[in-house]
Amino acid sequence: MQSLMISCLASLISVFFIQFTLFVLALFLPTSSFFTLLPLTALLIVILVGLGRCCKRLVGVKACAPAFVFLSILFLWVVYISVIRRVTSYLMDIVFNIEIVMLIVGLYRIMLSDPGFVRCDSSYHEMPVRSPLNEDEAHIEELEPSTHPTQQESHAEEGLIVRRGRYCKYCDAYVNGFDHHCPAFGNCIGEKNHFFFVLLLIGFVISEASYVACASQFAARFQTIDEVKRVTSASRSLAISTMLFSLFQVLWQVVFIMWHVYCACFNIKTDEWINWKTYPEFQVQIISDAGLPQTDLQFKNPYDKGILRNLKEFLTAKG
Structure with a gap:
């Protein structure tokens, strides 16, 4: 205090x-x-x-x-x-x-809002979860891949559902649809x-x-x-x-x-746009004319469903 x-x-x-x-x-x-x-x-x-x-x-x-924002207002x-x-x-x-x-x-x-925290007990904190790209696939990436697992398994049988979940080091939690942690508002945006x-x-x-x-x-x-x-x-x-x-x-x-x-x-998040090279679902390897893979990676957004569907998904997202 x-x-x-x-x-x-x-x-x-x-x-x-x-x-x-x-x-x-x-x-x-x-x-x-x-x-x-x-x-x-x-x-x-x-x-x-x-x-x-x-x-x-x-x-x-x-x-x-x-407090700075509130006092300025x-x-x-x-x-x-x-x-x-x-x-x-x-x-x-x-x-x-x-x-x-x-x-x-x-x-x-x-x-005080819930940005979409992944609710699970402490035994699941280090347990793998995943975020579906579509109905059949799933991945999860977090904000700092060097300190947490990058590819994780799903545990749907436990009722743990993660949609494009990313790890926030400030809140020490996974957030569904994580965009960024906003210091001005003191909360994650998800x-x-x-x-x-x-x-x-x-x-x-x-x-x-x-x-x-x-x-x-x-x-x-x-x-x-x-x-x-x-x-x-x-x-x-x-x-x-x-x-x-x-x-x-x-x-x-x-x-x-x-x-x-x-x-x-x-349908792209700020964190995904900045750190796309750490998230496999956004990476496409460039194949040379000789058929050999190159070291360069190309960005591809697998979540883009067209502007109208993307906006509808954004406006109706309830977690």
Whole structure:
């Protein structure tokens, strides 16, 4: 419990340090163009995250990534309520607050969701299982083949069913339809929660885009409001810094969503795409003209059933 509190405290410090740095950037470069500030924001975030990790390793502290995500959402919400809310319409205010609440609920749900863990007693932990390629074949590969068996037998008579199960070293378990372990959400993404994961990413994009719209509206009205002394330059800088932070999040999250949509369309998992050379079912040996096998391997996806069937399988996966 104490280690968890220390990790959450480290995340809290990281959030405030990043937001304060971006605030200083916006405060001292008030006349800079938006297209100048955005690349600087991205560069600063990358540098700060890297420095933060180095500092945490030096002091032996691990930050809690889900806490960082939650505190970042909370920080934006507080800034919205205390600064930006005054210039938004009544309808937009209601919509944005609902979006944030749903985002927090979704984050809580995915952290506690079952991604498709292979349920078995301890005697089965080292026992071979397999993941069917079709109705007659089966294979299983895990994230780090060097430390666990790579080809395993099925035990259907025990009721142990594994569908494209892979081993996650972080959760120390096999996961059906394993895509990746998401540190930001503190959970594996697998067969049972992959679709919800994509929906949650879309929710993040919509909420952050709404915040960008509200913050940009506040910044645009700043000059008029400032004339009657109702807001300070610090408020405008805070709105701009958080807007830049949110926009940076939107940009990489959109790319991430596009990647997962691509994976759904072609029925391939992130782990399988990265580590396909460790999974025999994705390997095809190239035969030379002389009929001799070459050392090079070619990728082939045995799970691809066509875009429509792949999407149907993705949308209806219940584990």
